[in-house]
Every structure is written in C-alpha cells, then in structure tokens.
Amino acid sequence: MRKFLPLILDAERRGITVLKLNVGDPDLSPPPAFLKAVKRYKGPQVPYAPSPGFQEHVSAWLTYYRTLGISLKPGELIPTVGCAEAIMYAMMAVTDPGDEVLVFEPFYPSYKSFAKMIGVNLRPVTLSLKNNYALPPTKDILARITPKTKAIAVVNPGNPTGTVLTAPERARIAEIAKKKNLFIIADETYRDIIFSGKPTTMLSDGSVLDRVIVVDSASKRFSLPGARIGCVISRNTDVMGAILRFCQARLSAGTLEQFGLIPLLKNHRAYVRMAAGRYKKRHDVAVQELKKIPGVIVKPAQGAFYLTVGLPVESSEDFTAFMLSDFSEKGKTVAVAPMPGFYWTPGLGRSDVRIAFVLNEGKMREAMRLLARGLAAYAQR
Amino acid sequence: MRKFLPLILDAERRGITVLKLNVGDPDLSPPPAFLKAVKRYKGPQVPYAPSPGFQEHVSAWLTYYRTLGISLKPGELIPTVGCAEAIMYAMMAVTDPGDEVLVFEPFYPSYKSFAKMIGVNLRPVTLSLKNNYALPPTKDILARITPKTKAIAVVNPGNPTGTVLTAPERARIAEIAKKKNLFIIADETYRDIIFSGKPTTMLSDGSVLDRVIVVDSASKRFSLPGARIGCVISRNTDVMGAILRFCQARLSAGTLEQFGLIPLLKNHRAYVRMAAGRYKKRHDVAVQELKKIPGVIVKPAQGAFYLTVGLPVESSEDFTAFMLSDFSEKGKTVAVAPMPGFYWTPGLGRSDVRIAFVLNEGKMREAMRLLARGLAAYAQR
Numbered sequence: 166m167r168k169f170l171p172l173i174l175d176a177e178r179r180g181i182t183v184l185k186l187n188v189g190d191p192d193l194s195p196p197p198a199f200l201k202a203v204k205r206y207k208g209p210q211v212p213y214a215p216s217p218g219f220q221e222h223v224s225a226w227l228t229y230y231r232t233l234g235i236s237l238k239p240g241e242l243i244p245t246v247g248c249a250e251a252i253m254y255a256m257m258a259v260t261d262p263g264d265e266v267l268v269f270e271p272f273y274p275s276y277k278s279f280a281k282m283i284g285v286n287l288r289p290v291t292l293s294l295k296n297n298y299a300l301p302p303t304k305d306i307l308a309r310i311t312p313k314t315k316a317i318a319v320v321n322p323g324n325p326t327g328t329v330l331t332a333p334e335r336a337r338i339a340e341i342a343k344k345k346n347l348f349i350i351a352d353e354t355y356r357d358i359i360f361s362g363k364p365t366t367m368l369s370d371g372s373v374l375d376r377v378i379v380v381d382s383a384s385k386r387f388s389l390p391g392a393r394i395g396c397v398i399s400r401n402t403d404v405m406g407a408i409l410r411f412c413q414a415r416l417s418a419g420t421l422e423q424f425g426l427i428p429l430l431k432n433h434r435a436y437v438r439m440a441a442g443r444y445k446k447r448h449d450v451a452v453q454e455l456k457k458i459p460g461v462i463v464k465p466a467q468g469a470f471y472l473t474v475g476l477p478v479e480s481s482e483d484f485t486a487f488m489l490s491d492f493s494e495k496g497k498t499v500a501v502a503p504m505p506g507f508y509w510t511p512g513l514g515r516s517d518v519r520i521a522f523v524l525n526e527g528k529m530r531e532a533m534r535l536l537a538r539g540l541a542a543y544a545q546r
Numbered sequence: 547m548r549k550f551l552p553l554i555l556d557a558e559r560r561g562i563t564v565l566k567l568n569v570g571d572p573d574l575s576p577p578p579a580f581l582k583a584v585k586r587y588k589g590p591q592v593p594y595a596p597s598p599g600f601q602e603h604v605s606a607w608l609t610y611y612r613t614l615g616i617s618l619k620p621g622e623l624i625p626t627v628g629c630a631e632a633i634m635y636a637m638m639a640v641t642d643p644g645d646e647v648l649v650f651e652p653f654y655p656s657y658k659s660f661a662k663m664i665g666v667n668l669r670p671v672t673l674s675l676k677n678n679y680a681l682p683p684t685k686d687i688l689a690r691i692t693p694k695t696k697a698i699a700v701v702n703p704g705n706p707t708g709t710v711l712t713a714p715e716r717a718r719i720a721e722i723a724k725k726k727n728l729f730i731i732a733d734e735t736y737r738d739i740i741f742s743g744k745p746t747t748m749l750s751d752g753s754v755l756d757r758v759i760v761v762d763s764a765s766k767r768f769s770l771p772g773a774r775i776g777c778v779i780s781r782n783t784d785v786m787g788a789i790l791r792f793c794q795a796r797l798s799a800g801t802l803e804q805f806g807l808i809p810l811l812k813n814h815r816a817y818v819r820m821a822a823g824r825y826k827k828r829h830d831v832a833v834q835e836l837k838k839i840p841g842v843i844v845k846p847a848q849g850a851f852y853l854t855v856g857l858p859v860e861s862s863e864d865f866t867a868f869m870l871s872d873f874s875e876k877g878k879t880v881a882v883a884p885m886p887g888f889y890w891t892p893g894l895g896r897s898d899v900r901i902a903f904v905l906n907e908g909k910m911r912e913a914m915r916l917l918a919r920g921l922a923a924y925a926q927r
Contacts, residue, residue: 194590203802204585209575211772246627246774249796262643262665278795284643284665391592391801393627393774414659415630419800420772421584 172489173500181493184532186520187500189324189470191388193443196429196436199389203425214417217409218244218396222423225430226396232434235368241400243408244418248354248382248395253279255378255397258407259348260285260315266350267309267317269300271473271507271514273324273352288314289509294475294517297464298326300334306341316348316378317341319367322355325473325507325519327448327466329359339373348404349373354382354395357437359468360445368398375401385470386437387429392422444470447522447529454533458540470522473504476540481505481518484543491546492539499532499539553870554881562874565913567901568881570705570851572769574824577810577817580770584806595798598790599625599777603804606811607777613815616749622781624789625799629735629763629776634660636759636778639788640729641666641696647731648690648698650681652854652888652895654705654733669695670890675856675898678845679707681715687722697729697759698722700748703736706854706888706900708829708847710740720754729785730754735763735776738818740849741826749779756782766851767818768810773803825851828903828910835914839921851903854885857921862886862899865924872927873920880913880920 173183227237245251262284270289280287288309292298321330342349351367367377382395399405455463460477478484481503488498504514554564604620611618626632643665651670661668669690673679702711723730732748748758763776780786836844841858859865862884869879885895
C-alpha cells in the first residue's frame with residue numbers, strides 16, 4: 166500500500182483532492198474522556214508502567230471483557246504497544262524460527278512483516294471474494310497444516326474482508342486446533358464493530374481454553390490509533406509467561422495512554438454502538454453505489470470498516486495508480502488499497518481493492534461515484 | 547532483578563521502608579514543558595503517527611543532534627517505542643537467526659532477552675570491576691569474533707557500569723568493526739549524563755559512517771521513561787530501509803509523546819546539565835560512604851546513574867535477599883541489584899551489586915550506611 170503514497174502526495178501537489186479510502190485510520194473522534202483523562206494526569210513524574218501494565222488499566226480491560234461474559238485474572242491479560250506488539254509477541258511465544266503459522270488470505274499485511282522479522286513462515290489458506298470469504302471445508306484447511314505449523318491466525322472481524330466468522334466457523338477452527346495441536350491467535354481488534362448481533366470472542370470456547378491467544382486493541386474500537394495500546398490475552402500460563410518476559414525486555418507500554426483509556430474501557434458500549442452504526446451506514450452507501458457499477462463484484466460485509474470489491478480491471482494496482490496519476494473529476498479523485506498486498510500467495514487479488522469507511526456518508530457516495538467514472542475512463546484509456 | 551520484587555513487596559507488607567536503588571527509574575521530575583505540550587494537544591483525533599515519525603518530532607531530534615555537531619537527514623533517524631524497540635530493530639536489521647553480536651559484559655540485561663527473542667547469540671567480552679571496566683587489549687576482543695559475528699554492541703555511558711568510553715577506546719571499537727566488517731550498535735541512552743567533559747557519540751567517527759547504528763532514548767535524558775520514545779539512527783541506507791520496514795509493520799510510536807518531546811529536544815541543555823549535576827552529587831556521596839565500608843571495592847563512575855560495587859560476600863544475590871528478608875534498622879532497608887543478571891557468562895559478578903542514583907543525596911547516604919550495617923549483620927549471621 167505504501168508504494169501509492171508518493172502518487173497521492175503528487176496528486177495533492179497538483180491541487181487534486183484525494184478522497185483517501187486506502188488506510189484504516191478512523192476519522193471519528195475518540196470518546197472525549199480519553200484526552201480529558203490524559204490532561205488530568207498529575208505528574209510530575211512520568212514513570213515506567215509496570216511491564217504487566219498499571220493495575221487500574223488492566224482492571225479496566227477486565228471490566229470490558231466481563232461485558233462479553235469473559236472472566237479473566239490479571240496475569241491473563243497484558244497491555245501492549247498497540248495490537249502490533251501483541252501480534253508479534255503471540256507469534257514469538259508459540260513458534261521458533263522455521264515454524265509456520267496458518268493464515269486465511271487475504272489478511273492484514275503486518276502479519277507478513279512480523280513473520281519475516283521473526284523467521285516464521287506463513288501457510289495461507291486462500292479464501293475467495295466470490296464466496297464472500299467463507300472458510301473452505303475443514304479437510305482443505307487440514308491439508309495445509311504441516312508438522313511445522315504451530316498456530317492458526319484468524320482476524321475476526323476481518324481486515325481487509327469485513328467478514329465476521331459464524332459460530333460454526335469458529336467451532337471448526339477450534340476443532341482443527343485441537344486435532345492438530347495448534348494455538349489459535351485470534352485477532353479481535355474489530356470485535357465491537359459489527360453490523361448485527363453481539364460481539365464474540367474465541368475466549369468463549371471452553372474446549373480450547375489453553376490454546377487461544379487473543380490480540381486486541383483500543384485503536385479501532387475507540388478511534389484511538391495514536392494511543393498505541395492493545396493487549397494480549399491467554400489462559401495458557403506458559404504462553405503468558407513467555408509473553409511477560411518479552412514485555413519485561415521492552416519495559417512498558419505508554420503511561421499516559423494507559424490512564425487515558427481507563428474510563429473508555431469501563432464504559433465502552435455507547436461509543437462502540439455509535440461507531441458501528443456510523444460504519445454500517447457508510448458501508449450501506451458504498452454497497453448501494455458499487456452495485457450500480459457494471460462489472461463490479463461486491464458482497465455485503467458484516468463488520469470492521471472495510472469492504473473488498475472486485476473491479477472489472479486486470480490489475481487493481483495499475484488502476485489505483487491510474488486514479489491517482491491520470492484521473493480526476495472536478496479536481497477530485499479516490500485512493501483505494503489494491504488487494505494483492507493482502508495476500509501471501511503471489512498473483513492473487515489482482516482485480517480487487519479494499520476500501521475503508523473512513524469518510525462520512527456523503528463523501529463515501531461521492532467517492533464511489535468517482536470510482537465509477539474512473540473505471541469508465543480507465544476502460545477507454 | 548525481577549526475582550527480588552516479591553521480597554521487596556513482602557518487606558513493605560511487613561511495614562519496612564525499602565530504599566530502592568535496584569531499578570533505573572529516575573526520581574527527578576521531567577521538564578514541565580513535556581506535560582504542558584501534551585496537555586496543549588488539541589485533538590479531537592489521536593491518529594497514527596507516520597511510521598518514520600511526525601516531521602516536527604524528527605526535526606526536533608535533528609536539532610538536538612546538531613548540538614553534538616551531527617548533521618542528520620530525516621530518513622537517517624526514526625523515532626521508536628523507547629530505546630528498547632530501537633535495540634531490537636537494530637539487532638534484527640544486521641543479523642539472521644544463529645548470528646552473533648559481541649557485547650561487553652556486564653551489560654544491560656534486555657539485550658539478552660532481545661537476542662533470545664530473535665534467535666541471536668551474544669558473544670561476551672568480559673570486563674572487570676577491578677580494572678574499572680576498561681576495554682581489554684584489541685587482540686583479546688578480536689579473539690572473540692567469529693564468522694557469525696555481525697555487530698559489536700556498546701552501551702556508552704555504561705549501564706550497569708557507569709563508565710564512559712575514552713576517545714581511544716571508541717577509536718579501537720571502530721578499528722575492530724572495520725577490520726572484521728561489523729556493525730556497531732552504539733547505545734547512547736545515557737549520553738548526556740556524564741560527570742565531566744562533553745557528550746560524545748559514535749556518529750562522530752567518519753571512518754565508520756556506514757557501520758554505526760545509534761540507539762537513543764528520551765527516557766533517561768529527560769527523566770521520562772513512561773513516554774516510551776527513543777530513536778534509532780544510521781547513515782547506512784540499507785539498515786534504515788530494513789528498520790523502516792519493521793517500523794511500518796508496528797505502525798507508529800506514541801502520538802501525544804512525540805508532540806510532548808518537541809520542546810525538550812529543541813532545548814535540552816539546561817535540564818540535562820541540572821540532571822547530570824544531581825547524579826554526580828549522589829554518586830560522590832555513594833562513593834564516599836562506600837569507601838568507608840571494609841572489604842568493599844568501589845571505583846568512581848564517569849556517567850549514567852549507576853555504580854557497581856564489589857561486596858565482601860560470596861553471593862550478592864543471597865546478600866540482596868538477606869537485606870530484604872532478614873535485615874532492617876529502624877524499620878528501613880535497601881534494595882540493590884545483584885550483578886550476575888548483567889552478565890552473559892554464568893558465575894560472573896557474584897560478589898557485586900549495582901546501585902542506581904535514584905534517591906536524593908540524603909537518602910543515598912542513609913542507604914549506603916544501611917548497606918554497611920547490613921554487611922556487618924550478614925557477616926555475623
């Protein structure tokens with residue numbers, strides 16, 4: 166995705182307004198309680214937080230998890246520097262260099278980077294847009310697992326797919342983990358951003374209590390990506406022991422933000438309901454407009470704030486570049502994220518793009534219409 | 547060090563005041579400009595910082611480095627989540643699993659953890675307290691280097707040693723790096739906390755421009771460990787390219803703290819001069835008192851805020867436990883850090899402890915006197 170940033174900057178230098186649907190940086194304001202709490206911070210010192218987190222902060226996460234029916238002890242949850250650190254430590258805790266982690270592609274690209282950083286290989290199970298990214302039959306998943314596979318990673322709700330795993334799908338993942346003796350790294354960053362039903366977590370499955378490692382974040386739930394606070398959760402004491410040692414090496418997560426997040430975690434419902442509602446409306450606008458465009462494949466998403474779209478083009482990367490470099494209408498264009506970057510297997514997702522719902526409904530509609538005109542212009546170029 | 551925390555907590559539960567000289571968490575208040583700048587932060591969004599840092603923040607670091615006579619371009623410095631992240635990424639950038647990094651022991655223990663996390667082995671060159679941790683002859687250092695050695699790590703000023711490398715020592719490290727084709731990971735977290743002379747940096751050595759990776763931090767310089775902002779610097783574009791990719795995977799360092807640090811980095815001198823002066827006075831008190839204790843080996847330090855001390859005991863770990871569990875005078879005792887944890891080689895530093903200058907002069911004196919009484923009681927137990 167990063168390679169298109171220069172094209173965006175270049176378009177802006179030429180005076181073009183770029184509607185940026187390419188990154189998942191929420192435009193919503195976070196709950197005001199966050200900056201209020203930070204600004205109430207007395208000081209004068211700004212000491213290290215304890216490596217396992219400030220007690221009050223951990224306790225606020227536990228309060229949040231109780232609303233999901235999950236009762237955790239303090240050592241079972243450690244705050245991290247965003248979900249990113251949680252993902253890396255979870256992978257490190259259950260693998261050695263040369264081991265493998267099963268992923269469902271398309272998936273959040275940082276997993277690739279972390280895998281490379283720690284010498285782990287990803288084994289992709291490929292999902293398809295046409296099938297709305299449903300899991301394939303269990304036997305097809307089992308076929309991808311080797312003796313070196315140590316964990317299955319699932320991002321649910323999915324980034325970039327916007328799909329939410331069904332209860333049977335979650336149960337199948339648990340079955341596979343038990344059958345093949347795997348850990349489950351469940352990335353539930355977008356848990357509360359769902360368009361219907363109640364938020365779920367792999368922590369609810371009692372049959373895999375000691376296999377599940379949940380990674381979570383305050384970034385998307387509270388529109389606070391710059392706070393860099395996430396957490397990692399497991400009831401497996403060996404896993405948490407290893408992760409605590411990693412956390413002790415890096416000392417601590419941010420002190421001010423741990424305090425700032427306490428009121429949000431203790432009382433999250435109204436905000437996440439509002440946020441999910443807004444993303445749903447934007448989603449609906451996007452789907453409605455996209456369905457009007459000839460040749461576009463679009464399936465409704467169930468959560469997160471992304472939609473993947475199949476376009477009538479051979480190369481979504483080339484089309485994305487075209488939109489930024491060669492197209493504009495009334496001084497405006499749209500930036501989207503080409504999907505090949507979300508796959509491990511080369512050559513997949515070539516016609517697809519991801520759009521993020523980070524602009525309001527009016528702008529989403531405008532962006533989708535610009536996309537339609539851009540596709541027409543691209544076809545005639 | 548962590549294994550003594552339960553003993554500290556237990557002593558405190560018994561009503562004993564523990565003078566804690568065991569951790570390097572500064573007691574000084576940071577410059578008030580930090581929290582002022584954070585509290586001026588407008589919001590409402592708290593977005594991701596760019597992975598290479600906010601431009602104004604990077605520019606403030608560059609201003610700081612210009613006061614050392616070092617002119618850096620923006621891409622040559624990336625803010626990190628504390629020095630910890632900088633150390634890990636520097637090591638990752640120049641090694642593959644199975645490679646080695648040369649370290650001078652005793653050294654900052656997080657290096658051990660990071661090495662284990664990324665599958666790298668440390669090759670220690672052992673320094674001695676009796677020799678005030680001077681570097682051994684070059685041939686002895688060269689003898690420790692193998693074809694798998696990719697870098698030399700130096701912590702200067704030293705934690706836990708408090709020693710500052712001399713200009714000839716720095717030149718020798720550069721020579722060794724050139725001769726053996728190694729990178730130099732120069733951890734200069736304590737650069738400005740020196741008791742005489744001017745702060746130095748390995749970045750000044752033009753002969754190893756493309757070999758030096760400096761890791762730095764705001765934590766100790768500005769007494770802001772909870773801000774979790776450090777940086778990594780290199781003029782080697784391949785190294786910085788690799789590190790930027792790691793930084794992109796983890797997305798960003800804290801947004802609020804990057805803004806908060808701008809005024810401090812732009813105008814650091816008065817504060818660091820004050821802080822270094824205070825640590826110097828505490829150091830002098832500690833040395834003065836320690837010299838009175840029979841059997842204690844103490845050499846003056848030149849910087850940082852640590853002193854390593856040889857005690858007339860067989861096991862500093864046992865003595866540290868004794869001080870916390872079996873000794874008190876007028877309801878008080880002292881916690882120190884046994885030195886074995888700062889070595890890679892098992893069995894070294896067994897009689898030694900590290901004390902951190904994190905209490906004021908009066909309390910330092912009191913702590914040293916308690917240490918003297920504790921030693922006497924320990925000898926007679």
